[in-house]
Amino acid sequence: MRAPILATKLYAPPPRRRAVLRPRLVERLNDGIAAGHRLTLVSAPAGFGKTTVVAEWIAGCGRPAAWLSLDEADADPSSFLVYLIAALRTVAPGIGDGVLDMLQSPQPPPAESTLTTLLNDLSAMPTEAVLVLDDYHVLDARPVDAALAFLVEHLPPQLHLVVATREDPALPLARLRARGQLTELRDADLRFTPDEAAAFLNEAMHLDLSAEQIAALGARTEGWIAGLQLAAISLQGRSDAAGFIESFAGSNRFVLDYLLEEVLQRQPEAVQAFLLRTSILDRLCGPLCDAVLLDASVSGQETLEYLERANLFIVPLDNERRWYRYHHLFAELLRQRLPQSVTSSAGDDGMGVAQLHGRASRWCEDHGLNMDAFQHAAAANDIERAERLVKQEAMPLYLLPVVTTVINWLDSLPKTVLDARPWLWVRSATSALMAGQTIGVEEKLQAAERAMRCADLDDKTRDLIGQIAAVRATLALVRYQPETMIAAASRALEYLNPENLPFRSRANWTLGSAYQLRGDRATARKAFLEAIEQASGNVYYTVLSMTSLGQLQESDNQLYQAAETYRRSMQLLSEQGPPNASEEFIGLARILYEWNDLVAAKQHGQEGLRLARQNDRTIDRFIAGEVFLARLKLAQKDPAGAAAMLEETAQSVRQNHYVNRMPEVAAVQVLTLLAQGDLVGAAHLARTHDLPLSQARVHLVRRDPAAALAVLEPYRRQVVEKAWPDQELKTLVLQALAFHALGERAEAVEVLDQALALAEPGGFIRTFVDEGEPVARLLHEASSRGVRPEYVRRLLAAFPVDHEDAPPTPPGTGTCLAEPLSGRELEVLSLLAAGLTNEEIAARLYLSLHTVKAHARNIYGKLGVGSRTQAAAKARALGLLSPDRRSDA
Numbered sequence: 001m002r003a004p005i006l007a008t009k010l011y012a013p014p015p016r017r018r019a020v021l022r023p024r025l026v027e028r029l030n031d032g033i034a035a036g037h038r039l040t041l042v043s044a045p046a047g048f049g050k051t052t053v054v055a056e057w058i059a060g061c062g063r064p065a066a067w068l069s070l071d072e073a074d075a076d077p078s079s080f081l082v083y084l085i086a087a088l089r090t091v092a093p094g095i096g097d098g099v100l101d102m103l104q105s106p107q108p109p110p111a112e113s114t115l116t117t118l119l120n121d122l123s124a125m126p127t128e129a130v131l132v133l134d135d136y137h138v139l140d141a142r143p144v145d146a147a148l149a150f151l152v153e154h155l156p157p158q159l160h161l162v163v164a165t166r167e168d169p170a171l172p173l174a175r176l177r178a179r180g181q182l183t184e185l186r187d188a189d190l191r192f193t194p195d196e197a198a199a200f201l202n203e204a205m206h207l208d209l210s211a212e213q214i215a216a217l218g219a220r221t222e223g224w225i226a227g228l229q230l231a232a233i234s235l236q237g238r239s240d241a242a243g244f245i246e247s248f249a250g251s252n253r254f255v256l257d258y259l260l261e262e263v264l265q266r267q268p269e270a271v272q273a274f275l276l277r278t279s280i281l282d283r284l285c286g287p288l289c290d291a292v293l294l295d296a297s298v299s300g301q302e303t304l305e306y307l308e309r310a311n312l313f314i315v316p317l318d319n320e321r322r323w324y325r326y327h328h329l330f331a332e333l334l335r336q337r338l339p340q341s342v343t344s345s346a347g348d349d350g351m352g353v354a355q356l357h358g359r360a361s362r363w364c365e366d367h368g369l370n371m372d373a374f375q376h377a378a379a380a381n382d383i384e385r386a387e388r389l390v391k392q393e394a395m396p397l398y399l400l401p402v403v404t405t406v407i408n409w410l411d412s413l414p415k416t417v418l419d420a421r422p423w424l425w426v427r428s429a430t431s432a433l434m435a436g437q438t439i440g441v442e443e444k445l446q447a448a449e450r451a452m453r454c455a456d457l458d459d460k461t462r463d464l465i466g467q468i469a470a471v472r473a474t475l476a477l478v479r480y481q482p483e484t485m486i487a488a489a490s491r492a493l494e495y496l497n498p499e500n501l502p503f504r505s506r507a508n509w510t511l512g513s514a515y516q517l518r519g520d521r522a523t524a525r526k527a528f529l530e531a532i533e534q535a536s537g538n539v540y541y542t543v544l545s546m547t548s549l550g551q552l553q554e555s556d557n558q559l560y561q562a563a564e565t566y567r568r569s570m571q572l573l574s575e576q577g578p579p580n581a582s583e584e585f586i587g588l589a590r591i592l593y594e595w596n597d598l599v600a601a602k603q604h605g606q607e608g609l610r611l612a613r614q615n616d617r618t619i620d621r622f623i624a625g626e627v628f629l630a631r632l633k634l635a636q637k638d639p640a641g642a643a644a645m646l647e648e649t650a651q652s653v654r655q656n657h658y659v660n661r662m663p664e665v666a667a668v669q670v671l672t673l674l675a676q677g678d679l680v681g682a683a684h685l686a687r688t689h690d691l692p693l694s695q696a697r698v699h700l701v702r703r704d705p706a707a708a709l710a711v712l713e714p715y716r717r718q719v720v721e722k723a724w725p726d727q728e729l730k731t732l733v734l735q736a737l738a739f740h741a742l743g744e745r746a747e748a749v750e751v752l753d754q755a756l757a758l759a760e761p762g763g764f765i766r767t768f769v770d771e772g773e774p775v776a777r778l779l780h781e782a783s784s785r786g787v788r789p790e791y792v793r794r795l796l797a798a799f800p801v802d803h804e805d806a807p808p809t810p811p812g813t814g815t816c817l818a819e820p821l822s823g824r825e826l827e828v829l830s831l832l833a834a835g836l837t838n839e840e841i842a843a844r845l846y847l848s849l850h851t852v853k854a855h856a857r858n859i860y861g862k863l864g865v866g867s868r869t870q871a872a873a874k875a876r877a878l879g880l881l882s883p884d885r886r887s888d889a
Contacts, residue, residue, distance in 0.1 A: 047226020370766025
């Protein structure tokens with residue numbers, strides 16, 4: 001007599017009322033059927049929606065589907081086959097009678113005979129069908145695995161098998177994968193996308209979360225569906241959604257209960273111990289786990305591979321399956337449970353949390369992972385090891401996350417520890433400045449000095465005195481105190497050990513910055529070059545000095561050299577570069593703007609401003625970014641937007657007492673007021689801040705060129721004497737306009753020629769274009785007189801033709817283009833015409849190959865051509881290139 005069948009195991013779950021439809025996964029499953037795959041494996045940890053997505057798919061796949069929800073009793077091969085046949089009979093009645101009779105026999109035949117009989121019955125099925133085995137992970141029976149593997153290997157084409165499981169079954173998956181007979185959905189596929197998370201949280205769970213809150217919750221849960229559901233349950237009825245999301249962690253009681261009941265407590269004790277004790281590691285590999293556990297009976301690598309097969313919330317970090325990490329919420333749960341776990345065993349085997357961290361620190365240091373070694377030493381409260389690691393140059397202290405970690409550790413130390421090690425006070429002050437913080441720096445330096453009062457004045461103490469002076473010099477830079485900077489930097493160089501090259505580099509950089517503030521650019525350049533040499537590979541100090549050198553080159557109209565310096569500096573920085581990366585981005589933004597590449601200029605400017613705003617507000621780097629973006633708005637005919645931005649910037653300047661930065665803000669405000677027709681306001685601002693160039697602009701707009709010249713001539717003598725070529729160039733352009741307005745055309749063209757001579761080597765464009773139609777007319781005049789014909793043609797090509805009263809275009813100026821070429825596009829065009837390959841152009845201009853190709857496409861589009869040969873020919877016809885320009889690039 002046959003045993004009764006529990007019919008509820010054969011029912012597919014009905015669609016959930018609030019389920020999120022997942023067409024992208026349904027399409028993947030349909031593709032597997034269409035490709036003739038034998039098996040679909042849906043394998044992921046608990047709570048990833050495996051059952052739900054399979055149920056959604058079979059409801060619309062167009063084939064009858066048999067469903068079997070497995071439980072522990074099905075680990076018996078006979079029970080497994082009985083229920084397997086019962087499920088199949090829901091789509092093919094009468095199938096498997098012979099097999100059931102064989103199973104009732106007092107002496108059942110070999111398993112292979114029974115399975116062969118079943119396969120023959122399946123081959124005779126009149127229709128195609130799907131068989132779903134859900135929760136396969138509950139079976140721990142090799143005979144069942146072997147039976148299923150035999151079935152899969154010989155499965156007839158009418159039947160497609162789906163296995164949903166929390167861990168990979170013991171099936172020949174590699175062979176099926178190689179034969180193209182396997183469809184797989186893993187946790188990476190099942191995670192909710194941002195759109196799916198939004199639909200679930202706001203539509204299914206009836207929450208009202210913003211896009212930012214949904215993204216934050218998605219990041220915390222890593223798209224884990226159960227985690228999102230548990231968070232949504234916790235959020236219902238809460239008014240402070242943002243606060244909850246920020247604090248949502250593995251310690252949340254719903255998450256805690258779920259992971260404990262569904263994951264951790266279901267593992268053998270040895271696996272639980274491994275998970276808990278290795279949870280201190282942000283990244284795991286077999287040898288590191290071995291070093292932490294010191295248990296010869298456990299293989300770290302084998303256990304990690306088991307955890308991956310079992311889908312125990314572990315994420316591989318490389319294709320070699322060497323490094324892994326735990327899912328963030330799972331790791332938080334494990335770390336919360338760890339102290340309770342090790343407390344009971346610490347007395348027996350020394351496995352306290354601090355000991356675990358100490359072992360991890362030693363292994364990481366031995367293997368060159370100095371940052372990880374430091375973090376574990378700090379967690380183990382091993383101050384000597386942590387201090388030694390911080391002192392090592394191998395620690396990437398130029399990276400903001402690293403500096404922040406060091407600051408947090410130093411801030412956690414008792415004052416007695418810091419007083420016993422004055423160097424740590426100095427490191428704390430230095431790290432704060434590197435992270436863009438100034439508050440509390442002087443107090444830390446004074447604390448170091450108090451701790452050193454009784455110390456002998458030996459080489460070590462003298463060097464520490466020099467470090468304190470170097471940090472004070474940098475602090476004075478933030479406050480624009482050049483005399484204090486020079487005094488402190490000189491003291492630093494007197495006391496610093498000759499071998500302490502990083503701090504000597506810092507002192508020379510500060511000296512250069514002081515001379516730059518005083519307007520002595522030549523002396524500043526020497527100091528920066530010396531600082532770069534002394535940096536001796538130290539990325540942070542090299543970047544500081546290179547950035548300052550780039551700013552000097554920019555001021556000296558050496559735009560190509562400055563761009564190269566900025567880019568070299570940026571190459572030294574990782575994606576998590578220090579805050580001063582803002583200066584490179586903003587410097588490049590100014591250069592790209594000058595070259596008329598407004599799109600790239602805006603991108604660089606916005607990124608520079610984003611980085612600058614990461615600093616303490618007592619660091620004024622953000623001002624340059626805001627002023628630049630306001631200037632860009634003016635160029636884009638948005639004076640109202642520029643005015644609003646500048647008003648906020650000016651307010652920040654006043655609130656933070658950035659007196660030295662107000663003139664650069666006011667200069668662009670004057671341009672904005674002139675664009676808005678407010679002559680009175682512009683004149684007042686120019687006088688208030690003593691801005692000669694701005695005053696001259698006001699006079700020119702008022703049609704008083706003589707008054708403009710009266711301001712410009714003495715200013716030009718001053719800037720020539722100081723060797724400020726950037727200011728000289730701007731002055732010459734305005735002087736040329738003034739002479740032209742007076743009707744002194746010959747004088748105007750002569751002065752313009754001098755301006756062009758200064759501008760052409762750097763590829764200046766916007767300096768002329770931004771002056772508008774008056775300069776365009778003057779350039780036409782210069783063109784008619786044969787002044788620098790090629791450069792003048794390039795400049796005229798950059799002027800938009802949007803005025804009815806624009807002068808006639810001389811042949812070959814190229815201004816007939818509907819959209820003018822940017823400065824960067826003109827550079828690329830000239831190199832294309834010279835015969836350089838895309839790779840050679842990328843190397844010459846320090847661009848990526850992708851960017852060069854994008855510029856080439858834009859050039860072809862604007863010129864209306866389809867090849868580089870056609871582009872060169874048309875460019876020469878339009879006067880964008882000289883007729884014989886083929887190899888002068």
